[in-house]
Amino acid sequence: MIERQECDVVVVGGGAAGMAGALACHEQGLRVTVIEREESLGGILLQCIHNGFGLHHFGEELTGPEYALRFRQSVEESGIHVCCRTTAFRLEDKGSYRSVMTCSGEHGVREYRAKAVILSVGCRERNRGNIGIPGTRPAGVFTAGLAQRLTNIDGYIPGRRVVIVGSGDIGLIMARRMTWLGAKVLGVVEIMPTCSGLLRNVVQCLEDFDIPLYLGHVVTKIIGADRVRAVEVGPMRDGEVDTSAVFRLDCDTLLLSVGLVPEHDLAQDAQAEISPDTNGPIVDANWMTSVPGVFACGNGLHVHDLVDDVSHESRLCGLSVADFVRVGGFDNEQLTVNAGTNVKYVMPGKIASGRGCSLSFRSLIECEKATCTLRQGPNILVSKTLRFVRPAEMIRWDITTEKLKGACGEPVELSLGKATNDE
Amino acid sequence: MSDARTITCIRCPRGCRVTVLSVDDRKASGQTCKLGLEYALEECRCPRRTVTAVVRTDNEKIRYLPVKTDKPLKKSLIVPLLRQLYTMKVCLPVESGGVIMTDFRQTGVNVVVSVGAEPI
Numbered sequence A: 001m002i003e004r005q006e007c008d009v010v011v012v013g014g015g016a017a018g019m020a021g022a023l024a025c026h027e028q029g030l031r032v033t034v035i036e037r038e039e040s041l042g043g044i045l046l047q048c049i050h051n052g053f054g055l056h057h058f059g060e061e062l063t064g065p066e067y068a069l070r071f072r073q074s075v076e077e078s079g080i081h082v083c084c085r086t087t088a089f090r091l092e093d094k095g096s097y098r099s100v101m102t103c104s105g106e107h108g109v110r111e112y113r114a115k116a117v118i119l120s121v122g123c124r125e126r127n128r129g130n131i132g133i134p135g136t137r138p139a140g141v142f143t144a145g146l147a148q149r150l151t152n153i154d155g156y157i158p159g160r161r162v163v164i165v166g167s168g169d170i171g172l173i174m175a176r177r178m179t180w181l182g183a184k185v186l187g188v189v190e191i192m193p194t195c196s197g198l199l200r201n202v203v204q205c206l207e208d209f210d211i212p213l214y215l216g217h218v219v220t221k222i223i224g225a226d227r228v229r230a231v232e233v234g235p236m237r238d239g240e241v242d243t244s245a246v247f248r249l250d251c252d253t254l255l256l257s258v259g260l261v262p263e264h265d266l267a268q269d270a271q272a273e274i275s276p277d278t279n280g281p282i283v284d285a286n287w288m289t290s291v292p293g294v295f296a297c298g299n300g301l302h303v304h305d306l307v308d309d310v311s312h313e314s315r316l317c318g319l320s321v322a323d324f325v326r327v328g329g330f331d332n333e334q335l336t337v338n339a340g341t342n343v344k345y346v347m348p349g350k351i352a353s354g355r356g357c358s359l360s361f362r363s364l365i366e367c368e369k370a371t372c373t374l375r376q377g378p379n380i381l382v383s384k385t386l387r388f389v390r391p392a393e394m395i396r397w398d399i400t401t402e403k404l405k406g407a408c409g410e411p412v413e414l415s416l417g418k419a420t421n422d423e
Numbered sequence B: 001m002s003d004a005r006t007i008t009c010i011r012c013p014r015g016c017r018v019t020v021l022s023v024d025d026r027k028a029s030g031q032t033c034k035l036g037l038e039y040a041l042e043e044c045r046c047p048r049r050t051v052t053a054v055v056r057t058d059n060e061k062i063r064y065l066p067v068k069t070d071k072p073l074k075k076s077l078i079v080p081l082l083r084q085l086y087t088m089k090v091c092l093p094v095e096s097g098g099v100i101m102t103d104f105r106q107t108g109v110n111v112v113v114s115v116g117a118e119p120i
Helices: A016-027 A043-047 A064-078 A144-154 A169-180 A199-209 A265-269 A307-327 B034-045 B075-086
Strands: A003-012 A032-035 A051-053 A081-083 A086-093 A098-104 A108-119 A123-125 A141-143 A161-165 A184-190 A213-215 A217-223 A230-237 A247-250 A253-256 A260-262 A294-296 A334-339 A343-347 A350-352 A357-363 A367-376 A379-389 A395-399 A412-418 B005-008 B017-022 B027-029 B052-057 B064-069 B099-101 B111-113
Touching: A003 A016, A003 A086, A003 A098, A003 A307, A016 A032, A016 A043, A016 A064, A016 A108, A016 A307, A032 A086, A032 A108, A043 A064, A043 A144, A051 A064, A064 A307, A086 A108, A086 A265, A108 A307, A123 A144, A141 A144, A144 A169, A144 A253, A144 B052, A144 B064, A161 A169, A169 A184, A169 A199, A169 A253, A184 A217, A184 A247, A199 B005, A294 A307, A307 A357, A334 A343, A343 A412, A350 A357, A357 A367, A357 A412, A367 A395, A379 A395, B005 B034, B017 B034, B027 B034, B052 B075
Parallel strands: A003 A032, A003 A108, A032 A081, A108 A294, A141 A253, A161 A184, A161 A253, A184 A213, A334 A412
Antiparallel strands: A086 A098, A098 A108, A123 A260, A217 A230, A230 A247, A334 A350, A343 A357, A357 A395, A367 A379, A367 A412, B005 B017, B017 B027, B052 B064, B064 B111, B099 B111
16 A cells, blocks of 8 residues: 655755745645655755855855755745655646655655645756767766766766866866866867857856867767777867867866756656757746646756746746645636747746736847847837847846736737847 | 956856956946956956865765855965865864864965755
8 A cells, every 4th residue: 555645735856946936835825745856955056066156046145055055944944844865756637636656765655645746856967878979988978967966975086187068057167176176177168159158157167277168169089998088079160070170189088068958757747748949848827837736947847047047936836836726726818928039938938918927038149238029919018128148048037017917818929139229 | 557458257147248447446347236346356456266165074974065265265375275175074063154264374264164064
């Protein structure tokens, strides 16, 4: 007989998103259970020992573990029920309730029956297989996040001479980390013509140590039998590698920082629709997936650059869950938000008509002074000028209820363009 | 110092490009807040960075703890600081924010534990 527990909300994942979502639900009087696979709450923040977190949310610069601690303390004080060392492996919509199956060494298999579920499950790193680097398969090839865990939690040094593939933030942060651990970082190889991490990380993680950034370059081959001995790197010309300009970097370690993908297994298991743009579940204006009562937020929904944005989004998600549990559903009219010119995707893909919203989106262009505009047919509902937009930086736009008063019916479109001078 | 120098501010994720026109007169352009001005002037006078690392504990379950400097440290002193941190062993329990090194080389910079731990 499987042990069964009941509560209002099960939060799957106790990282930044899960903690903020759980706290919002608890604040609204719901009985919340958080399921966390690791030893303690905190998620990926615990291995991000560098500083730079929390400037928006707390108004001060914190390290990842410090940011996590503040939320963990709030969760502990609240009395929210937390199950660590527990994995959720199945999610099903049973109509009147949602069933979450979990297992742990301590309690074996358990079923949680909840009115609502928040999926705050985080994301996974893309790896060698995803980008298909040719060559042998020696030891010494790590994803950057795994290397970060090894250095910052387990206390191992993955290698002495390091090449990093991809200029995402984790790769840049690891360039500095490895240098400070006494390793030599020979370069960061980025296929795109621009860096995909934050500018400040280029400055403090590469320029500070004179680490070369090879933009528009790819690793064309990994060399080595038991252990990586070298990689070959070549520039891209017109979409192909210029083989005449390939050079060799002697190294023992290759770190891959080539993108993150929302972990959508549980959402898919529950038959939620998955977005081809973000790889996370599709959510509506209430952060609810296509499965009633199943919600999603954080990097499990779409990949964020800043944890502050994750906390903000997850709180909104939690408040929405509280509405759902109280009333048993939503009946608000919703408008579809489409990504228009120069916009890669908009999250959420729907807004409630006549209600304020918080839109997160990514630009396809890099420029100074850009105008973002929300249109409904020919009418401009609201627009705003941004100082600087880059594909690597998510933009958050909080729009007040007032601005959206007249909007109902037809889909709206969010677009970005270079601002004209008078703005 | 009259030569203009452009610096990317690292105080927040925005990454403003600040052009310092004169350090003595505190003149700069391109920043969008006062942190940017302060950072750019400091960067011209004496670049400093907050240093983060992990240090070994005396516990076999929680083997390493994250630590940080409580203020930015002069860049040239970062490697000497790290060398010293890597030889240390911290005894548990230790509180979050607990100081494990005081006034490193008379700079006024302390090293604190980001998040403490109880022995398990």
